Amino acid sequence: MKLIVNDKDISHLYTTLKWSGDEKQITRKVSFSYAYKYKSGLAEFIAKAGDTVSLFDDTNKKIYLGIIVSVSNTLSGNTVAVESKDLTMYLDKNKAVGGMYKGTPAEITRKVLNEFNIKVGSLAESSEHKEIAAVGDKTIYSVISESYTDKYYIYADEDKISVALKASDMVYVLSGNANISDANYKSSIENMVNTVKILDDKGSVIGEVKNDNDIKFGIIQEVYKKEKDKDAKKEASLLLKTLENTCSIESDFGDIKCISGKGVYIIDTVSNLMGKFKITDDTHIFERGNHKMSLGLEMIT
Numbered sequence: 001m002k003l004i005v006n007d008k009d010i011s012h013l014y015t016t017l018k019w020s021g022d023e024k025q026i027t028r029k030v031s032f033s034y035a036y037k038y039k040s041g042l043a044e045f046i047a048k049a050g051d052t053v054s055l056f057d058d059t060n061k062k063i064y065l066g067i068i069v070s071v072s073n074t075l076s077g078n079t080v081a082v083e084s085k086d087l088t089m090y091l092d093k094n095k096a097v098g099g100m101y102k103g104t105p106a107e108i109t110r111k112v113l114n115e116f117n118i119k120v121g122s123l124a125e126s127s128e129h130k131e132i133a134a135v136g137d138k139t140i141y142s143v144i145s146e147s148y149t150d151k152y153y154i155y156a157d158e159d160k161i162s163v164a165l166k167a168s169d170m171v172y173v174l175s176g177n178a179n180i181s182d183a184n185y186k187s188s189i190e191n192m193v194n195t196v197k198i199l200d201d202k203g204s205v206i207g208e209v210k211n212d213n214d215i216k217f218g219i220i221q222e223v224y225k226k227e228k229d230k231d232a233k234k235e236a237s238l239l240l241k242t243l244e245n246t247c248s249i250e251s252d253f254g255d256i257k258c259i260s261g262k263g264v265y266i267i268d269t270v271s272n273l274m275g276k277f278k279i280t281d282d283t284h285i286f287e288r289g290n291h292k293m294s295l296g297l298e299m300i301t
Contacts, residue, residue, distance in 0.1 A: 001286045002056040003032065005068075010034065010045050015079065015287070019055060019064060021260040022281035022296075023153060023166075026092050026141055027085040028259070030055055030064055036073065036080045046080075047071050053084040057256055065158045086156040090118065091141035096134040105147040105163070108132060112143045113161055121160030124152055131229075149238065153261035167263030167278040167300055172255050174266045174295075182250040185273060189214075189243055195221040196236040209236045214243065245299035246280075247273070254284050254293035264297065275299050 001019075002011045014032040021028040030053055034045065049071055055064035066084035073080040094116055101108040106123040108130060113120050118140075130147045132138075138146075144154055144163065153166050174180055194214035198207040206226065214220075224236040247266075258264060262279050281296035 001058070001291075002060070003030075004054040004056070005045070005047060005051050008045060013045055017055075017286040018283060019256075019286070020281075020283040023260050024281075026154075027088045028064065028066070028156065029083060029085050030066055031081070031083040033079045033081045035078055047082045053082075062158060063256055065156070087118075087159060088141070088154060088156045088161065090116070091144070091154065091161065092139050094140050095136050096138055096140055096143050097136050098134060101130075101132040101134060101143060101147070103130070104128065105130060105144075105152075108147040109144045109161075109163060112140050116140065119160040121157040121162035123163050124148070124165050155261060164261065166261055167276065170263040170265060170276070171257035172262075172264045174249060174251070174264055175268070179251050179253045180249055180268065181252045183247055183268065185245075185247040187243060187245050189217050189220075191241050191244060192217060192220050193222045193239055193241045195219050196239045197221060197223050198232050198236050199223060199225045201226070207232060207236075209233055209240065211240050211242055217243075245275075247277070247297050247299075249295045249297060251293050251295075252290075254291035256284065256291075258282055258284075258293060258295055263300070264295070266297070 001017060002009065003014055003017060013034040015034060017030065017032040019030050047068055049068050051068045053066045053068055054062055057063050064086060066086040068082055068084045070083045071080060096112050098112060098115060101111055105126050109123055110120050132143050132146050134143050141154065148163055151166060152163050154161065154163050192214060195210040196208060197205050200206045222239045224239060226232045258279060259282050260279050264277050264279060266277055267274050277297040278300050279295055280298050283294045285292045
């Protein structure tokens with residue numbers, strides 16, 4: 001992997017590089033360390049907070065653009081540790097003050113990004129009309145995520161912000177007898193909701209939605225209070241949660257296409273686990289010419 005800081009290629013200097021993302025942490029990160037002795041007079045490169053970091057794959061395609069947020073070293077140490085974050089960092093650090101954002105999710109996203117002169121990339125289309133109030137109490141990220149719901153993920157495409165449907169892009173096949181070195185599988189009903197009662201503004205039940213296939217686990221009920229100008233059954237259905245099948249995968253053969261928000265197929269003949277999974281978090285380690293990856297996965301079909 002080629003690592004560029006500002007305009008300088010330091011691929012030959014870093015000892016270990018980690019490229020990672022997590023749908024719960026908003027930003028993708030690149031962290032790395034390089035050899036440097038304080039006041040040795042032998043410094044070929046000195047990283048500084050605010051420097052630009054670019055990561056390129058083996059085809060020289062840029063897969064990451066970020067800003068160094070921290071640099072740390074010690075008087076006695078021989079290495080410098082650097083952490084950078086991609087441009088989604090700014091979505092979580094800026095509060096929106098546009099008042100009421102109205103329109104489709106894509107229209108709302110364009111409006112709030114334009115207010116901060118942030119470039120707009122590819123936005124998933126949805127005809128649903130939303131109204132999001134923000135008067136300094138919500139970040140840019142909150143406005144966009146509320147308009148799209150948690151079925152979508154927000155990501156940085158170099159210097160642009162894009163939104164896509166989670167797991168709509170299937171990028172890899174993981175096979176137990178080929179590229180999985182270790183795996184941990186879990187099935188849980190702990191977060192299940194199989195019945196949602198719909199209440200009016202007086203607290204009276206005016207309807208319900210339920211997942212009949214999950215009633216065998218016993219009734220696990222949530223409540224939704226009807227909101228003006230919203231489809232009550234549709235909103236209540238969003239609260240239903242079924243059996244969660246998750247796993248974590250270790251692979252000695254990493255693939256840069258496997259990042260949070262994307263989808264993979266698992267065909268594990270050892271555990272008989274097969275299906276379509278959403279990547280919830282990913283860590284890629286590049287060290288001495290090797291590429292290893294760890295993935296957190298959630299079954300979706």
